Amino acid sequence: MTAPGPVAAQAGDAQWAGPLLQIADLRVRFSQRGRQVHAVNGVSYSVWPGTTLAIVGESGSGKTVSSRAVMGLLPGTAAVTGSVRFQGQELLGLTDAQMRSRRGRDMAMVFQDPSRSLNPTMRVGIQVAEAVRAHLRLDRRAAHDRALELLHLVRLPMPRRRFVEYPHQLSGGMRQRVMIAIALACHPKLLIADEATTALDVTTQAQIMELLIELSEQLGMALVLISHDLGLAASYTDEVIVMYAGRIVEQAPTPELFSHVRMPYTKVLLDAIPRLERSSHSLFPVIGGQPPDMVSLPPGCPFAPRCPSAQERCVQENPPLAEHDPGHRWACWYPCPDGSPN
Amino acid sequence: MTAPPALLEARHVVQEFAVRDSGGVRGGVVQAVSDVSFEVRPGETLGIVGETGSGKTTLARSVLQAPRPKSGQVLFQGTDLVRLRRRKLLEIRRHLQMVFQDPFGSLDPMWRVSQIVEEPLIAYQIGSSAQRKQRVAEVLDLVGLDPGRYGARRPRELSGGQCQRVAIARAVALAPALIICDEAVSSLDTLIQAQVLNLFERLRGELGLSYLFIAHDLALVKQVSDRVAVMYLGKLCEVGPADSIYREPFHPYTRALIDSIPIPDPAAAPARPAERIRGEPPSPISPPSGCRFRTRCPRAAERCALDEPQLRALADDHLVACHFPLIPQEGRHAAAGADGATARRDLRADTRAGANDGGGRV
Numbered sequence: 088m089t090a091p092g093p094v095a096a097q098a099g100d101a102q103w104a105g106p107l108l109q110i111a112d113l114r115v116r117f118s119q120r121g122r123q124v125h126a127v128n129g130v131s132y133s134v135w136p137g138t139t140l141a142i143v144g145e146s147g148s149g150k151t152v153s154s155r156a157v158m159g160l161l162p163g164t165a166a167v168t169g170s171v172r173f174q175g176q177e178l179l180g181l182t183d184a185q186m187r188s189r190r191g192r193d194m195a196m197v198f199q200d201p202s203r204s205l206n207p208t209m210r211v212g213i214q215v216a217e218a219v220r221a222h223l224r225l226d227r228r229a230a231h232d233r234a235l236e237l238l239h240l241v242r243l244p245m246p247r248r249r250f251v252e253y254p255h256q257l258s259g260g261m262r263q264r265v266m267i268a269i270a271l272a273c274h275p276k277l278l279i280a281d282e283a284t285t286a287l288d289v290t291t292q293a294q295i296m297e298l299l300i301e302l303s304e305q306l307g308m309a310l311v312l313i314s315h316d317l318g319l320a321a322s323y324t325d326e327v328i329v330m331y332a333g334r335i336v337e338q339a340p341t342p343e344l345f346s347h348v349r350m351p352y353t354k355v356l357l358d359a360i361p362r363l364e365r366s367s368h369s370l371f372p373v374i375g376g377q378p379p380d381m382v383s384l385p386p387g388c389p390f391a392p393r394c395p396s397a398q399e400r401c402v403q404e405n406p407p408l409a410e411h412d413p414g415h416r417w418a419c420w421y422p423c424p425d426g427s428p429n
Numbered sequence: 430m431t432a433p434p435a436l437l438e439a440r441h442v443v444q445e446f447a448v449r450d451s452g453g454v455r456g457g458v459v460q461a462v463s464d465v466s467f468e469v470r471p472g473e474t475l476g477i478v479g480e481t482g483s484g485k486t487t488l489a490r491s492v493l494q495a496p497r498p499k500s501g502q503v504l505f506q507g508t509d510l511v512r513l514r515r516r517k518l519l520e521i522r523r524h525l526q527m528v529f530q531d532p533f534g535s536l537d538p539m540w541r542v543s544q545i546v547e548e549p550l551i552a553y554q555i556g557s558s559a560q561r562k563q564r565v566a567e568v569l570d571l572v573g574l575d576p577g578r579y580g581a582r583r584p585r586e587l588s589g590g591q592c593q594r595v596a597i598a599r600a601v602a603l604a605p606a607l608i609i610c611d612e613a614v615s616s617l618d619t620l621i622q623a624q625v626l627n628l629f630e631r632l633r634g635e636l637g638l639s640y641l642f643i644a645h646d647l648a649l650v651k652q653v654s655d656r657v658a659v660m661y662l663g664k665l666c667e668v669g670p671a672d673s674i675y676r677e678p679f680h681p682y683t684r685a686l687i688d689s690i691p692i693p694d695p696a697a698a699p700a701r702p703a704e705r706i707r708g709e710p711p712s713p714i715s716p717p718s719g720c721r722f723r724t725r726c727p728r729a730a731e732r733c734a735l736d737e738p739q740l741r742a743l744a745d746d747h748l749v750a751c752h753f754p755l756i757p758q759e760g761r762h763a764a765a766g767a768d769g770a771t772a773r774r775d776l777r778a779d780t781r782a783g784a785n786d787g788g789g790r791v
Contacts (some may be wrong), residue, residue: 145618146589244708258709259481288480288645290706293689315618318691342695359623360693361649367671368474369652370630371623377588 103174107134107277107309108157108194113169115149115156115333124381126152128333129169132410134277139303139310141320141341143356144330147378150313153330155278158187175276187360191222194277195270201262201287205254211265212238212250218272237268242298260291267298274306281313296323317356321345329353332379332389335408339415347415349422352390388419396421430474435468435504436639437492437525437607442466442501448714457714457735461487462498463663466740469607474633474640476654476671478647478686482710483642484663489609492641493525494518506606523553526600530612532592536584542569543580546598553603571635572628590621594628601632609641614649622747625706626653647686651675656746659683662710665740669747679749682706682722720752728753 115127127149134140144150156167171178173193177187179364190196198204206214215234219225225233238246241264254262263283270278284292300323303310312324320327320341327344328349329337329352337350348354358372376393379385390395391401400420408418442465447695450456461484469475479485491498494510503510505521513521525692526549543565550561566576584592594621600608605617610629614622630653633639644650650657651671658668659680667680678684690697706725711717717724723733732752740748 147618260709289647289689290480290685291709293691294707296691316691317619318693321693321695322691345693345695357618357693359619360628360653361623361646363648363651363675363687363690364694365652367652367655368630368633370627373620373623373627375624 097154103136105175107136107174108134109170109172109175110153110157111170111172113153113156115152115161115172116166117164118166119164122382125384126165126333126381127156128384130330130333130335132328132335132338134311136276136309137303137307138326139300139312139324141312141314141324141327142330143314143317143320143327145315145378148330148380149333150330151281152333154196154281154311158190158194158279160182160196167193188222188366190296191218191270191275192273193275194279195272195275196279196281197263197266197270197281197283201259201266202367203228204266205262207254208254210251211254211257211262212374215265215268218269222273233272234268237271238265240271240302241265241268258291259287260295263287263291263295264341265300267295267302271302275308277309277311278303279311279313282315283312284319285314293318299323316360317353318360329356333381334382334389334418335416336390336419337415337417338408339412339417343412343415347412347425349411349415349425350417350419351394351396351421351423354393354423355393396423404425434471434507436471436473436506437469437641438466438502438504439468439488439492440466440502440504442488442491442503443499444487444496445499448496459713460663460716461713462491463716464501464567465660465663466501467658467665467668469600469639469641470655471606472633472637472639473656474642474654474677476642476657477660478644478645478650479660480645481712482662482713483660484713485660486611487549488660489527489611489641489643492609493522493527497560523549523603524606525609526605526607527602527609527611528593528596528600528613530615532589532596532616533584535596536592538584540583541580542574542595543554543576545584545595547653548632549599551601555603564602565598566604569595571601571632572598574598588621589617590625593617593621593625596627597628597632601638604636605638607639607641609643611643613642615644615646622649629653647675647692648690659686662716663713664721664750666722666751667747667749668740669744669749673744673747677744677755679743679747679754680722680751681726681728681753681755684755720750 097192111131111305113127113130117124117126130153142150155161157397161167164377167179212234215237216230219230219233235246235250238250243249243261243264249257284295287295299310302308312320324341326340328335329350331352337353374393374395379389387402387404388406391397394401400423406418406420408416410416442462444462446459446461448456448459449511465488477485492503497511505525508521510518510521512640518680546565546568547561550556550564555561556564569576569580574591574594616627617625629640633640642650642653654671655676656669657671658665661682661683667674667683674683675687678687708725711724718734719737721735723729730753738752740750743749743754
């Protein structure tokens with residue numbers, strides 16, 4: 088038996104024309120020592136087939152928790168509400184076994200630290216083959232061939248030799264390629280890359296990002312890129328979502344977002360990125376303060392205490408996320424004037 | 430070069446480590462730092478950029494004599510540290526402090542913030558207990574941590590950015606002349622990173638500090654440094670003023686590093702992927718002959734394998750180790766950027782259209 092090709096794997100879904108992934112009012116709450124941590128607070132977005140979406144935010148903004156909720160990878164202490172539909176089918180409420188069968192086949196995830204995601208005592212080729220056999224009914228020989236094919240696909244140098252090596256013998260970039268090979272084992276329609284290049288060097292990061300973009304185009308796979316790096320989002324994605332305190336605060340097609348920043352938080356983030364054009368010893372125009380305590384969120388806009396343009400209304404009323412320009416949503420009462428240079 | 434006398438000068442520093450294969454058999458020698466020379470002038474920030482394994486951390490540790498380099502000289506205010514006896518070295522080390530990458534790992538989790546900051550003062554037997562307490566309060570205040578509020582906390586009760594401020598307070602407590610920052614902001618979020626970088630900048634002005642600023646992010650290094658040294662596989666390949674390195678890089682590796690930086694503006698995205706270097710750095714156990722970058726260099730020729738390029742000045746204060754340096758006209762970043770971005774977006778649109786035609790998929 089040979090491995091089903093990408094076309095065969097997708098044949099059954101050819102008529103599906105809606106969004107691949109549709110998330111509505113997703114909320115995640117953790118109970119911690121009697122306190123309620125509101126990690127994700129009403130997140131809604133869609134991912135269309137074959138597109139690339141970036142979810143950007145600081146640590147604790149809920150970007151990782153919300154995507155793990157989508158993958159059904161949160162611990163039992165998490166209370167997840169709302170709706171997560173994959174090709175129209177609701178995923179929340181599925182049993183672990185049902186979820187397991189969908190993961191890998193429908194969607195897969197690549198994590199930040201490839202050395203911790205791989206088994207240090209197993210040859211990397213075997214780990215890829217194991218992922219193949221977990222989802223496809225293949226014998227050992229066919230799974231082995233398919234694993235080698237996948238290592239070729241992710242352009243691991245000398246795949247035949249690397250197949251029998253252990254993770255510690257590979258560089259960080261190569262290990263991340265192996266992780267991507269495992270994620271691609273059964274042609275997912277959606278790949279979530281959670282800070283997948285954060286631990287890598289800039290030149291390796293560029294190589295891995297280009298690999299991900301090429302693979303997504305070659306396999307018709309949608310890509311969700313979770314990152315704290317707006318620069319990465321600008322270079323490689325079609326659409327950007329900016330998250331703060333568990334909410335989406337701005338969302339727009341990439342060129343639109345970077346040429347017309349409206350949410351003050353996005354602007355602050357952009358200003359804090361080191362840039363080659365800035366002269367030596369120039370200071371960053373930064374704000375003070377810290378993200379709010381997720382146990383007791385303020386009634387108003389969560390960014391108001393740090394916002395340079397906050398006013399009375401911001402402290403009392405939380406601005407809704409609304410589409411103000413075509414395709415451009417933001418949650419702010421007093422947005423930055425349009426066309427402001429960033 | 431007509432420059433003021435250097436605060437710190439490294440001359441032909443070499444650091445090597447023997448690695449052993451299974452059974453304790455000598456497997457080879459990692460040539461971590463090979464004949465590196467640089468200087469940090471008073472009040473100056475020298476940035477060192479390079480990828481993982483390029484030897485930047487080993488270089489920093491060699492400067493501090495931890496461990497001592499295999500050969501070469503490290504002159505601090507004219508004294509060669511390599512030849513100093515242990516006690517003399519300890520005396521001088523109080524003027525050389527270090528801030529590390531991992532803010533949690535570099536602080537003792539059981540100690541309170543005030544104890545952590547006081548420790549170097551105790552180690553060098555400075556002042557009475559009361560004077561030390563006052564100094565601790567002073568430096569905590571300096572780094573923007575209220576001593577009354579944070580002094581009694583333990584590292585786990587602080588955020589990453591606050592921990593890094595404590596590490597910086599500890600480093601400045603002894604009023605050093607030079608601080609070595611080894612990836613000191615790499616693990617912080619963008620906003621916190623910008624705050625800590627501003628703090629470094631403020632302390633530079635207020636305390637007259639010099640920095641040896643080591644990081645892998647060229648954009649970041651460029652913004653904080655007066656001069657930048659680019660390191661590849663244990664050697665410096667380019668050293669020069671921060672602005673000219675970015676505007677007119679001479680070395681193909683520097684060019685590649687600049688092109689790999691994601692730019693937060695889709696209209697000025699980095700250059701064509703085809704110009705990017707491929708592959709990964711070779712092993713420092715058996716570095717390539719001649720120029721160490723030649724195995725990945727788009728300009729490599731026969732000569733590069735035979736003849737090792739030496740650092741030479743191509744412009745004022747701007748040195749490069751390359752037989753075929755980029756001529757300035759080719760190095761213009763701004764001009765190449767816009768065309769590259771358009772070309773790349775077109776390319777992506779084409780491949781997507783192609784995939785749809787061919788596969789008939791959604």
